[in-house]
Amino acid sequence: MxxxxxxxxxxxxxxxxxxxxxxxxxxxxxxxxxxxxxxxxxxxxxxxxxxxxxxxxxxxxxxxxxxxxxxxxxxxxxIGALIDGPGVLPSLSARDNLVAKALALGLRHAGDVADDLLALVGLSETGPKRVKGFSLGMRQRLGLALALVGSxxxxxxxxxxxxxxxxxxxxxxxxxxxxxxxxxxxxxxxxxxxxxxxxxxxxxxxxxxxxxxxxxxxxxxxxxxSSSVRLRAAGPERALALLEQALPTASFRAEPDGALVVTGSSLDAVSAACFAAGIEVRELSQQERxxxxxxxxxxxxxxxxxxxx
CATH class of the missing domain: 3.40.50.300 (P-loop containing nucleotide triphosphate hydrolases)
Incomplete structure (x- = not known):
């Protein structure tokens, strides 16, 4: 669904x-x-x-x-939402903010709900400290907790x-x-x-x-x-033709500087194919996109x- x-x-x-x-x-x-x-x-x-x-x-x-x-x-x-920053009551503590929302939603055991969510977002130790003294990161975590009230x-x-x-x-x-x-x-x-x-x-x-x-x-x-292999060889056109035969499941892309980029094959497999075909290798490296x-x-x-x- x-x-x-x-x-x-x-x-x-x-x-x-x-x-x-x-x-x-x-x-x-x-x-x-x-x-x-x-x-x-x-x-x-x-x-x-x-x-x-x-x-x-x-x-x-x-x-x-x-x-x-x-x-x-x-x-x-x-839906619970945290969009454009948390909407909080700055003169209240984090717990009181959560209790107020839980009560507004008609939830039973609002204090227990607040305590569970404070533990989840790592604000259990804030105690009676007012939200207006919170750092931006603490406000973000409180915003997440508020979004989770009501499950x-x-x-x-x-x-x-x-x-x-x-x-x-x-x-x-x-x-x-x-x-x-x-x-x-x-x-x-x-x-x-x-x-x-x-x-x-x-x-x-x-x-x-x-x-x-x-x-x-x-x-x-x-x-x-996924990772690819970059190859520079003497005679890149010949190297491409030989490697396409040796590595039929791989994909090849020619770069403007004459290098070949091989995807769908490992560095060891490309190296072995070059050796077996007698390709003169000038550069061979693995790269991640x-x-x-x-x-x-x-x-x-x-x-x-x-x-x-």
Missing amino acids: NVIETHGLTKRYRRRLAVDNLDLTVAAGDIYGFVGKNGAGKSTAMKLVAGLARPTAGEVVLFGDPERGGATPQGLSR PDLLLLDEPFNGLDPEATRAMRLALVRLNHERGVTIMISSHVLDQLDRLSTRFGVISAGRLTAEFTDEELHERC DIEEYFVELMDAGERGGEAR
Whole structure:
């Protein structure tokens, strides 16, 4: 089942088109990494899904049911969101903020709910300290805890790693993975910290100029960015012909400087094939395609209206 589906979702602010005919899907159990540059439309799209903004055109379907799960109270009540920073009561403690929200939602044992969530996000030791004295990272963690009040089935997080130091970032990431694995919470998360998204996301969507330019799984991402072998040889045309015969399952790409890039074969296999064919090797190295570079290519291609390789 898809927890989120958008169909032709569009949002215009006067002359600016923030979200343009967006079609995306987030399946139950996904940790969906939503990637895009500043101003690409990530936050606006998430606000539309959360019911915090009205679309100019198109629709959002939540939990696979357009009648009961669309932008209705029934569907929206199953969502927790941290978008555009946490909404907190600065004169209260973290615990009191959580208790206040739990009571507003009509939850029983509000104090126990608050204590469990403080432990989950690492704020148990803040005691009576008022939120106005919190650092940005502490506010982010409190925002996550507030989004989790009521045990939502879907969590929408916009830049949750902002202001977190490496230790807090790791704790946040592990908490999200636990929520997904142990409680079955589906998570849609946007972030500029691509290495963190890569470590936790199971699927990705790339948005550029308000349009979705690509969707793919974690496995597909790593397959596209898998290691390759760079080869410089005397007589590159002859080397290419011989290697295509010796390595029929591999793919080959000629670089402008005359080097060959071989994917789908190991360094040892390419080296052995060169030796067996009598190819004079001048350079042989293994290289990894940078994941961040690949995402930037997709975003740039979306702005140009093309596709990245």
